[in-house]
Every structure is written in C-alpha cells, then in structure tokens.
Amino acid sequence: MTERDFATIKSFGLNAVRIPVPYFIFGDCKPFIGCIEELDKAFNWAEKYELSILIDLHTVPGSQNGFDNGGISGVCKWAKQPESVQFTLSLLERLAERYGKRKGLYGIQILNEPITEKMWDLFDIQNRYKPVDEEMAKGSGPISLKFLRSFYIDAYRVMRKHMPEDKAVVFHDGFDLKSWKDFMREEEFKNVVLDTHQYLMVAEANGCEKNLEAYVKYIQENFEKDVEEMQKYFPVICGEWSLFNSYGTGVDTKGGQSPLNGVEANTEILSSDEKKELYSTIAKAQLNAWKKGSGHFYWNYKLLLDTVNEPGWIGWDSWDLGKCVAQDWYPIEKN
Incomplete structure (x- = not known):
C-alpha cells in the first residue's frame, strides 16, 4: 500500500478505509516484526486525501476465531488465556493513545470477528481450518457472548480515556447480529458502533x-x-x-x-x-x-x-x- 492507493480510493468516491492490524504491531511480540510506522504513514496519506481510518484489531494471541486469517489456523484459545486478554486491552489502549486525537481517525474496532457458538458450528472450524500444530489446537472452542460482552465493556473504558466522544468505538457482532439489542444502553457509552460482516x-x-x-x-x-x-x-x-x-x-x-x-x-x-x-x-x-x-x-x-x-x-x-x-x-x- 502506497500513497497512490489512497489517491485511488479517493477517486472511487469512497471516504473511509478500514485497516486491519496485528497484535504485534508495536514490535513487542518476538519473532514477529512490528509495523506501527506503516500505520503512521497510512494516517498521513488518509489525511492528505480527506479519508478517515477505522483501525481494526484483526488478530490476538491465541486467536479469537481459528480462521486462517486470524493468526493461527484451527486454534481459538485467546478468551481462555487471561494474560492474552490483558495484553489485548493494553494494546487497544496504546492504539487509542497514539491515534485517538488524529483528525483522520474515524474509530477503533475492538476485535475482528470473535467467533461465537453459531458460526463455530456452521463452519465446523477445526475441520475447515486444519491446525498445523494439533497439540496447540487442543482446548480450542467458541467464545461465549457473556465473555464477549464483558470484554467489550472493558475495552471501551480503556480506549475512551484517550479518545474523544466524536471518535467511534466499534464492536463486532460475533456473527450473531441480533443478540446485542440490550447491550451498552447505559448513559456511559457514547458513539458506539455495531459492526456486522x-x-x-x-x-x-x-x-x-x-x-x-x-x-x-x-x-x-x-x-x-x-x-x-x-x-x-x-x-x-x-x-x-x-x-x-x-x-x-x-x-x-x-x-x-x-x-x-x-x-x-x-x-x-x-x-x-x-x-x-x-x-x-x-x-x-x-x-x-x-x-x-x-x-x-x-x-x-x-x-x-x-x-x-x-x-x-x-x-x-x-x-x-x-x-x-x-x-x-x-x-x-x-x-
């Protein structure tokens, strides 16, 4: 991706880009290479062409879905690893702190496609996405809506400390779109956007x-x-x-x-x-x-x-x- 791509996106009549980023973006998860400078560049290009950015945290340690694009094919254990969940919250806070007041920021998406029971069963994840390391995949399973609701609230609170209310906090529906009608109805939650794929x-x-x-x-x-x-x-x-x-x-x-x-x-x-x-x-x-x-x-x-x-x-x-x-x-x- 280069400046030319952002110019092309603008020429298509679009006004925003959603940028997936990995959990190792800050370079603190060896052996993976960090890439925060690339996101900095993207913000500069986006602001030049009057585009806004939705930062999408696309992967987490242990994977939130077991998809081949979720970091570790056939493995879904993130929600069962308290240290990974805490790392994710600190990562979201760092992203909010770095970009929360940027003109080009539309918002930050807490987590891409965490998988709940409905999609786990429909796609038969561990047969569809064969794990390379079967031992690592043991104990994998879907994420409960109860856990996801609690995590989203925790994430909102750590992010909002650094993001003004005109910046959106975006959460994914976990492939269960109509299960969120009673969620975040309290006065505390401002500018929350529901994402469905x-x-x-x-x-x-x-x-x-x-x-x-x-x-x-x-x-x-x-x-x-x-x-x-x-x-x-x-x-x-x-x-x-x-x-x-x-x-x-x-x-x-x-x-x-x-x-x-x-x-x-x-x-x-x-x-x-x-x-x-x-x-x-x-x-x-x-x-x-x-x-x-x-x-x-x-x-x-x-x-x-x-x-x-x-x-x-x-x-x-x-x-x-x-x-x-x-x-x-x-x-x-x-x-």
Whole structure:
C-alpha cells in the first residue's frame, strides 16, 4: 500500500478505509516484526486525501476465531488465556493513545470477528481450518457472548480515556447480529458502533441457492432487514462484504474455500456480459441493504492475485474492489 492507493480510493468516491492490524504491531511480540510506522504513514496519506481510518484489531494471541486469517489456523484459545486478554486491552489502549486525537481517525474496532457458538458450528472450524500444530489446537472452542460482552465493556473504558466522544468505538457482532439489542444502553457509552460482516458465501453455507435470483432474495430478506432492525439500537456498519459467490466461480466453494484449501475453479461458465449482470446486480442489492445502516467497507481494496494467469482462481477477482470497478461490476458514486 502506497500513497497512490489512497489517491485511488479517493477517486472511487469512497471516504473511509478500514485497516486491519496485528497484535504485534508495536514490535513487542518476538519473532514477529512490528509495523506501527506503516500505520503512521497510512494516517498521513488518509489525511492528505480527506479519508478517515477505522483501525481494526484483526488478530490476538491465541486467536479469537481459528480462521486462517486470524493468526493461527484451527486454534481459538485467546478468551481462555487471561494474560492474552490483558495484553489485548493494553494494546487497544496504546492504539487509542497514539491515534485517538488524529483528525483522520474515524474509530477503533475492538476485535475482528470473535467467533461465537453459531458460526463455530456452521463452519465446523477445526475441520475447515486444519491446525498445523494439533497439540496447540487442543482446548480450542467458541467464545461465549457473556465473555464477549464483558470484554467489550472493558475495552471501551480503556480506549475512551484517550479518545474523544466524536471518535467511534466499534464492536463486532460475533456473527450473531441480533443478540446485542440490550447491550451498552447505559448513559456511559457514547458513539458506539455495531459492526456486522455479511457475505454471500455464508449465505450459501446457510442454505441459499447458488444463483442470482436466490442471492438477491437472500440479501433483501436477511441482510437488509437485519441491518434495518439493528439500526434502531446502534449505528450499524457492514465492516466486510464483497461480490464473491460460488455461482460466479462455477464451483461450490463450500462457503469460500479457495485453491489454498483444495477447491479450484478452472472453467469459465459465465460470459463477460453474464458476469457483469451477476456482479452488478448483487452489488446494487447489497449497497441498498447497507443504506439501511450507517456505512460499509468492501473487503478488500486490493488482492495480490493474478486470477488471469494462475489456474484455479476464476471468480476470485470479485474480492478485489479495484478489479470490480474496472469491470463495471461495482458502481462508483461520486459525492
């Protein structure tokens, strides 16, 4: 990521970026290399181009979900390690202290995608994401909503000490969006935003048929209605979504499995015009759904894959916002 990327994001008519950061960002978790200077650069670029930043703590020691993007595939033990939980709180406080008063800060997301029972069972995590070290994975399991609620309140309090009330504290729904209606209703909690991640690959795992009509119906009857319902309790953002779906790849991806997981898409089943109809239609439907809330962030701005020359990746360019824009799948709406 360079200054040019922030200029491009601005040219797309967007006004904010969500930046995932690892728990070792400050360089105090050997052997991992710190990267705080890169986040400093991002703030300088964002402020130049009048973009705001949502800092997203994407990983924690012991992992909060067992995903392959959660730090340790197949391992989910963070919530059972008091020292890791305390480290996470101190890390969030340091981030709030460093960036809390920056002009370019929209807010800080406490933790990306902590997994609760519903998603743990749906995705059968330890079979889907095989642990490299089976011994390390022993004792892994989902995080209870009770624990997550308590942790979020602790995190809010340590962060708010350094963040004025015009900066948002963002919390993820743990893949259980409608379980938060009675949360943080007290006067103490100011400018708290609820983040939900809605993907068509999860819709498929929930039984959605793999065709355009079914996708649009699911978006309208689930994504849109659920966001609208929860917007009554919190400002709701869809912090991750994309145009990716199995129909566009030509194979059943089993909820987003890739060639890295042994699921390859090697044959184009849709013409260029058919792809444009598929992706532009579900883009419009999803953008209409997010308008029922308070904003959205596409995952991801840029994917470092050559989906043209590398076999197995048909359909995966739909994860890349720049490629979606270039192919007229994603509408640019200038302010």
